[in-house]
Amino acid sequence: MARTTDGSGTPVPQRLLAAATRLFAENGYDRTSVQEIVEAAGVTKGALYHYFGSKEDLLQEVYARVLRLQQERLDAFADADAPVERRLRDAAADVVVTTIENLDDASIFFRSMHHLSPEKNKQVRVERRRYHERFRALIEEGQAAGVFSTATPADLVVDYHFGSVHHLSTWYRPDGPLTPQQVADHLADLLLRALRP
Amino acid sequence: MARTTDGSGTPVPQRLLAAATRLFAENGYDRTSVQEIVEAAGVTKGALYHYFGSKEDLLQEVYARVLRLQQERLDAFADADAPVERRLRDAAADVVVTTIENLDDASIFFRSMHHLSPEKNKQVRVERRRYHERFRALIEEGQAAGVFSTATPADLVVDYHFGSVHHLSTWYRPDGPLTPQQVADHLADLLLRALRP
């Protein structure tokens, strides 16, 4: 058994996932061949199909990881002990920072979701919905408390904010003038300002 | 010469473009075969390659159409004779309505841009940049006049709004509770509220 023959000690499945993530983000799911993935990971097809059932499974695994991470972080911020406007601000800014820090995952997430089979797509949608609803609940809480305007339905506000998060992978460049934290502060600001009563 | 043998009278090139638009939006560029396109248009490959140089040319043509339309509309609203907050509001709402009314084009635009060759991609980026800058100029005009807050750089505000426009193709459903105009009013509202000094 000669696992991890690349010297890094990283297990093969994780190497495959990392290579796939980078390549999917760079060239898109359909434009990335299984051959390229296994070469980038320093193994062969035998290894890939030993650990994953299909190319699609790799994609789904990328999604699952991102979703788990973001949901955990949102829950932590939303359940914190602070005024609702503070919790929303922190959550809104945090998702921007973590998205920028994992721009590869984000590009894949938003550009390649429709490449999943209907059944796996549905599964992802269900988890995304849970995330969306937790975020919406925060806004509704603030609206009920009178600290946020009720002029716009909470659902739309969520989509407004996540639109901008979604969009990050299109325009944000690490070598640009703004740090991830600065972008996050600005976008959270815009959200909170839009919600002023 | 037996063009338009489908009885509709629509010229073949336009039928091809319409079929390609629908299929690209439905299944993605890479998942749509040239064979499927010509079958949907009721012709054969010979016809397609008679009018278009490549499959990619079809995609580029879709882009060109959308960009022309949106730029024209933006220019009209931006050059109108009205206070800047009114012009921005109208332009911001209009792009939402026309995007919803051409959701197929929008999905293709945002999901398949990276499928264009570097050189054609660059061309599209240049035109998109022109659009972005016209929009930004509106915001900067308002900021200079003191009617918009200067807390956020105008560039970021533009990306914030277009993030939400971009995102429409992900969540908007024609059979949902909101009409395109209602969505547009809400999103334009959010933008203007975020910009209040």
Next chain:
DNA sequence: GTGTGCAGACTAACCAGTCGGTATGTACGG
């Protein structure tokens, strides 16, 4: 000696683009 981890040749399917061919229309000389 048995199972896990992997190698790599192989297959069956698919696909963008090509090309020789046909059919209809238009221009023009006589």
Next chain:
DNA sequence: CCGTACATACCGACTGGTTAGTCTGCACAC
């Protein structure tokens, strides 16, 4: 009016290349 010449519009079989996934087999661990 008619025939020749050329152009436009389109057909559909074919090609060269690529791809996801399979399968046989080997090597090492226990």
